[in-house]
Amino acid sequence: MPGTHDGPNMQAADQTTQNTSPQRWVEPGTPAYRRVAMALFLAGFATFTLIYCVQPLLPAFSDDFGVSPTESSLALSLTTGFLAFSILLAGAASEAFGRRRLMFVSMCAASVLNIAEAFIPNWHVLLVMRALEGFVLGGVPAVAMAYLAEEIHPRGLGLAMGLYVGGTAFGGMTGRVGVGLLTESSSWQVALGVLGAIDLLAAIGFFILLPPSRNFTTKPGFQFAYHIDAWARHSRHPALPLLFVIGALAMGCFVTVYNYAGFRLVAEPYNLGQGAISLIFTVYLFGIAASSLAGGLADKHGRGPVMAIGLLVALAGVALTLAGSIYAVIGGIIVLTSGFFMAHSVASGWVGRMATQSKGHASSLYLLSYYLGSSVMGSIGGWFWTHGGWFAVAGFAALLLVIALLLSGHLWRYARRMETCLA
Template sequence: MPSRRDAKSATPAATTRDAQSWVEPGTPAYRRVAMALFLAGFATFSLIYCVQPLLPAFSDDFAVSPTQSSLALSLTTGFLAFSILLAGAASEAFGRRRLMFVSMCAASVLNIADAFIPNWHVLLVARALEGFVLGGVPAVAMAYLAEEIHPRGLGLAMGLYVSGTAFGGMAGRVGVGLLTEFSSWEVALGVLGGLDLLAAIGFFILLPPSRNFTTKPGFQLAYHIDAWAKHLRHPALPFLFVIGALSMGCFVTVYNYAGFRLVADPYNLGQGAISLIFMVYLFGIAASSIAGGLADKHGRGPVMAVGILVALAGVALTLLGSIYGVIAGIIVLTSGFFMAHSVASGWVGRMAKQSKGHASSLYLLSYYLGSSVMGSIGGWFWTHGGWSAVAGFAGALLVMALLISGHLWRYARRVETRAV
């Protein structure tokens, strides 16, 4: 059952629309949408993050510093951040389903091409292009769910989509790491690109065409600028955008430099062993689905705040010297991060009363800029202060996110009070 808060926040239009236009929870169409978006999340995030366990290998093979090697990921997420704005606007003209499919296919082909690039700078160009073409998936996926899924099932559907992103992030990291251990990183990237091409085909077959969205032919620049500006003037949406940037910046920073820490003394782990640590993403998969359901029942403010607190506890645990403490910290951080991200991404779709694709694109612009900028800045902390400096930087980002989440929680309560 939806919470009173969510019922009160539903728009009058949503309550009067024909129920036949929604994809209802528990129906075959709902399951097809959930599976299709799971595949989209899997393909997108496996392609983005497959290079993360390879950063120490890139540093050795191409004779670059840890901060420079992180560009293989930071350029991808940076170009992804800006392309999301364009993709959100483009989907208004070309349609949600078609754009997501083309983006997944193009990125998969580029990942296969990465396997044949022997030059560091050319590889960085290819990774930047991969991020750019992937922009057609994340913002559009969030908008599709917000438009098509009945409000009482949106939290769970968004949680399942985020679960797909978590599974893709895990599979990309673990699979590529293990294949690199037994063959080479070139073979690993090529195999992953082929698998994600198959995922794109499955996505297109499963996803139903939009029911509640009509394309708007042509590119109307004034319309898009006005839509983005309205969301930026919203009293709460910009705070969600900042939370996305801060939480993702913390998460990527920890994952980027954990590998460098674990290959060195006193751990001396190999590539395969390090990649297996990314299996902790399974906890993120479970946490995002659970958080989505809890947000539907109890409201998004408290669940998001709890997620950030859990992530902060995880960062603190990574300061322990024991390998078991480090792994426990990464597990707790991963669970808390995906709780917060699942709730925040679903909340964007509920707060935005119109032009949901534009709202989603602004959230993900902030989210991936946080990943790109803060993930690379974390390299400075690693180089100059070791892991304690990295953990301090990551923790500070989460403290700021927690303070902002408190403001959003109070805002939601005021809105509920006025609606009564």
């Protein structure tokens, strides 16, 4: 098995190996499979702690900097927006520089930026830093999905993707909860600095654990025409664009609910403090379990039905948050989180399976849509909060899920037709 460290000639060695021994899959149940799964778990953890650590801080930003709830949401929306576009560039760059190396550099750079944000006293400078952090993080998500699709045997891809998404769920939870608790005991500046240091350690662990690619050949230089052609082919695919839109809608719903739940819960009649609100994010544990479960179920029973179930579960969660009881609100967030991660886990794995060529480009288009949904719809949700309160926010989120569910029905029928043709 290849070593775990990139030496000066590692890319050339990798390319030689790939040319002579194509499709050397990492088999489920092997030590290499466990190392890959743990490494990508760390990548998902670091990426999502860095992206979403500011989400529980939106009410604090609104108070400290004297900005509106909609404007405070830019601390997250700018990160995901710049992340969305950088994913396209990062996916292309990984074709030249290699998957593993690019992910490691991205994780390190973003962690250092997060530490630097602890020393920024100006709101607009903080927004610039958050945008830059999103841009450098683009080297992780699309490349991680492409690495798994290229290296993991197809029969174990669903579970491996589920574990990666589980890492993103754990990171999202840890970032939100840890930052919230540290903010209450010290300050949000200390919280951001500590989190950045932890993620720097996660990046080092990732680099040590992840084996270099064995089924991927680098393409030196930036071949502009090649990348444009690859993105165009995926955009013309009869089903892949449906996956892209479903990802955008589901993520838009999820981020909208989480962005403005904090504003709802600090107000009457709940009057929760920063620490109590951050503890609500421990419901991400349900997302970790749901994503791993959905990946395994999709491998056994098909991706179409599992995705539809996930979206229906998420819709039920949104409806439950309309109740006045704090227990019903938290229960609704739990149900929404479980359903969302089921759908996202299935969609992530489905992109890699449906794209027969240039899997990195397909993953980058999915994540472009996914994070644009987070950025655009997450901020639009602020308008609904300002003008209609929680009922308007929930109605907007539910509409996004209903559209996603209708599109998933078309996707499911397409998949069944393809299976019939191949039978």
